[in-house]
Amino acid sequence: MTTAAIVVIGNEILSAKVTDENGPFLARELRTLGVELRRIETVPDEIPLIIDALRRCLASARWVFTSGGIGPTHDDVTISAIAEAFGRRVVLDEGTSKLLRARYGDKLNAARMRLAEVPEGAKVEFHEGYVFPVISLENVTILPGVPSLLREGFTRIRERFRVAPIFTRALYFTLGEGALAEHLDATVARFPSVGIGSYPRFDDADHRVKVTFDGRDEGEVRSAASFLRERVPAGTIIREE
Amino acid sequence: MTTAAIVVIGNEILSAKVTDENGPFLARELRTLGVELRRIETVPDEIPLIIDALRRCLASARWVFTSGGIGPTHDDVTISAIAEAFGRRVVLDEGTSKLLRARYGDKLNAARMRLAEVPEGAKVEFHEGYVFPVISLENVTILPGVPSLLREGFTRIRERFRVAPIFTRALYFTLGEGALAEHLDATVARFPSVGIGSYPRFDDADHRVKVTFDGRDEGEVRSAASFLRERVPAGTIIREE
Numbered sequence: 001m002t003t004a005a006i007v008v009i010g011n012e013i014l015s016a017k018v019t020d021e022n023g024p025f026l027a028r029e030l031r032t033l034g035v036e037l038r039r040i041e042t043v044p045d046e047i048p049l050i051i052d053a054l055r056r057c058l059a060s061a062r063w064v065f066t067s068g069g070i071g072p073t074h075d076d077v078t079i080s081a082i083a084e085a086f087g088r089r090v091v092l093d094e095g096t097s098k099l100l101r102a103r104y105g106d107k108l109n110a111a112r113m114r115l116a117e118v119p120e121g122a123k124v125e126f127h128e129g130y131v132f133p134v135i136s137l138e139n140v141t142i143l144p145g146v147p148s149l150l151r152e153g154f155t156r157i158r159e160r161f162r163v164a165p166i167f168t169r170a171l172y173f174t175l176g177e178g179a180l181a182e183h184l185d186a187t188v189a190r191f192p193s194v195g196i197g198s199y200p201r202f203d204d205a206d207h208r209v210k211v212t213f214d215g216r217d218e219g220e221v222r223s224a225a226s227f228l229r230e231r232v233p234a235g236t237i238i239r240e241e
Numbered sequence: 242m243t244t245a246a247i248v249v250i251g252n253e254i255l256s257a258k259v260t261d262e263n264g265p266f267l268a269r270e271l272r273t274l275g276v277e278l279r280r281i282e283t284v285p286d287e288i289p290l291i292i293d294a295l296r297r298c299l300a301s302a303r304w305v306f307t308s309g310g311i312g313p314t315h316d317d318v319t320i321s322a323i324a325e326a327f328g329r330r331v332v333l334d335e336g337t338s339k340l341l342r343a344r345y346g347d348k349l350n351a352a353r354m355r356l357a358e359v360p361e362g363a364k365v366e367f368h369e370g371y372v373f374p375v376i377s378l379e380n381v382t383i384l385p386g387v388p389s390l391l392r393e394g395f396t397r398i399r400e401r402f403r404v405a406p407i408f409t410r411a412l413y414f415t416l417g418e419g420a421l422a423e424h425l426d427a428t429v430a431r432f433p434s435v436g437i438g439s440y441p442r443f444d445d446a447d448h449r450v451k452v453t454f455d456g457r458d459e460g461e462v463r464s465a466a467s468f469l470r471e472r473v474p475a476g477t478i479i480r481e482e
Contacts, residue, residue: 011438012440012453013268013281014268014277014278014281015268015277015278015407015436015455016265016269016271016272017438017440017453018440019265020264020265023261023283024257024260024261027255031256031257036255036256037255037257038255039255039282039283039284039285040254040255040281040283041280041281041282041283042264042280042281042282042283044279044280045438049280071418071439072418072419072422073418073421073425073426074425074429074437075437075438104419107419109419109420109422109423110422111419111420111421111423112419146441146442148443148444149443166256177312177352178313178345178348178350178352178353178356179352180352181314181350181351181352181353181355182350182352184314184315185314188315195252195256196315196316197252197253197258197286197316198312198314198315198316199253199259200312200387202387202389202390203389212253212258214256
């Protein structure tokens, strides 16, 4: 099973100055690509906390994505943290340095030069029409925090993560969870390879519970949905997707 | 400094079936209350991962909030996880049990009875006009995952977390981060008690960088903003908030 984890880095998220868009965006993308997202950790711009989150994510997932903390200012510490987590030095990437010299000339100060910093051994890819490089180190992809840049960078590399799709079915019930639970338990026990979720609503929607079935094997997913459908009282399912 | 951490529990968030609203909501509320949010961990409906996240959050923050995993179905495992993290048994809360018996009578099955389960020693509070109890154990507040219920539950208890407010100022620059960085570094060094963030934009907004200043001491926050304002070239700040 191909798995992923995300580290969202930024005081601005935790202090609610901005609402994170990058975690939800990557979650949707990974889902579409068939990759199972195992965790998202949102941490401040602090090297020890980033390293700690990164190590945990590396231990629990095949691919790790970081969002944020890339740039020339004091609060941009992601590159240093990733280098330290892998026991690497921070070095200047040659290709990026050249581009910066061409762009800034005499105005290439120490801060701007930080844009060329990468963990030693990192892969730095430039893609046509996208000014920022996509930086990766082993199985960590290092993405910028500005949502438009993150989306554009990820879009350039997304296909390399694609695996077998996850099939999904959903049943919508007029029954509540209290009445459904025993039937769900039986379905969960019968179809261990299918991920089954139960999501109640307490508003005036046309259903009280949505039950979802996820799995790599379409036949199993369909069978699990049928199994539950046949157990519940007639007329309690108002929709199937 | 009063700190908090959030554990968001739910496969539906990680599989992008729903976008988490509860983390951002609690982040905004905590900010308003003057509480510093230190981390958000989003984990699946799996007891070992919930316990692990909970322990890390407890070690790094004064208050911990959990969102989700409360209810009568197989994927509702938060109560068990919290009980285990604290070395407590899961018991039936007497007040909730009474309410469930009154509501369901003969239809009170095992699944519905799970709604009365709490970690032993938990505090269970009912608030007028809100059908769900707010459950807490020591410094952990256990909130439901349905956003409307979480908001309503939190609103009933929010004032108990209020501390001294965090003051904030913001300057909007037409300069880029590369030109600002040295002045920011000087400001950061001069005002260690002020949290300073730098947020670049790459769209057609009227500014290229927003710099924020956060702190408990309003005078220090204002001084830090003034210090930076006086260092940068005239005419490069287009707005102050």
